[in-house]
Amino acid sequence: MAKTKEQKNKILQELKEKIAEQKAMIFVDFTGLKVKDLFRLRNELREKNSQFLVSKKTLIKKALQENKIEANPEEMNGEIALVFGFEDELAPIKIIYNFSKQNDNLKILGGYIESQKQEFLNSEAIITLGQLPSKQELLARFVGTISAPISNFNHVLQANIKGLIYVLAKVKT
Secondary structure (H helix, E strand, C coil): CCCCHHHHHHHHHHHHHHHHHCCEEEEEECCCCCHHHHHHHHHHHHHCCEEEEECCHHHHHHHHHHCCCCCCHHHCCCCEEEEEECCCCHHHHHHHHHHHHHCCCCEEEEEEEHHHCCCCEEHHHHHHHHHCCCHHHHHHHHHHHHHHHHHHHHHHHHHHHHHHHHHHHHHHC
């Protein structure tokens, strides 16, 4: 059923607000995606303060133009949806990337992240970002790298003391 002009204006206003406050925006083609899979994806995104939004290409184009973002969704093939990330730039990208590995019907088309707002990142760049380890994993690796020399030094010092105690125990008997 066709939407009224008032409904379209309301959708356009919502799109403009979401585009203005997003930290990450990814264009995806969800042609052939089953409803249950789409529902699962939306729930997973919602847990990370992200949103999956489906709208007409013309409305998306108008909202992007009014936010001075140069992208033409009308040139993209398939059914287009936007995935917004509002807190973390990489969280929605990782979710979309992992979901697209499990489900061939979801295709990443490209997107924007906050630090590169004026530059459209193609699908390969978004996929590369999706393959990066999470912030917590990187911090854990960093802490492990920093603590490794101290931990190793501690083990070396303990080994000398243990060796001395072992020799003294042997001499005593």
